[in-house]
Amino acid sequence: MMVTEELVRRVAAVARLDLTKDEVEKFTSQLSDVIKWFDELEKVDTKDVEPSFHPLKTENVFRDDEPGECLSQEESLSNTSHKEDGFFKGPKSV
Incomplete structure (x- = not known):
């Protein structure tokens, strides 16, 4: 393809x-x-090259999830008045 001044204009x-x-x-x-x-x-021969979406291999750099101690449902809800049927209750958004 030839790029001309007219094309640029x-x-x-x-x-x-x-x-x-x-x-x-x-x-x-x-x-x-x-x-x-x-x-x-x-001009580069790519017939034996697998398509890729990223040129470099990516790896997850985050730590593994490990379960730890947590509050019970009752303890979690103990400091709020905004609860219903064992769950936090927030304002309607729709």
């Missing part, structure tokens, strides 16, 4: 950008370089 107009002549020339050159980089990437 049309894209700028769609994006509602006012570009100076110098900016149009600069962006034409920069976008041409980007397109060339993509052309180089298309």
Whole structure:
């Protein structure tokens, strides 16, 4: 694909950008370089490469969950008047 100054002006107009002549020339050159980089990437043989959503393997860095001591239901509700049938009762949200 050839990036022309006219194409840069049309894209700028769609994006509602006012570009100076110098900016149009600069962006034409920069976008041409980007397109060339993509052309180089298309030459890479990827037929044996599995698709991935993340280039690096990610691991969970959190600690394992370990059950600990906790309050009973009765103790949890002992300091509130906002309770009903053994549960906390909050304001209606819908």
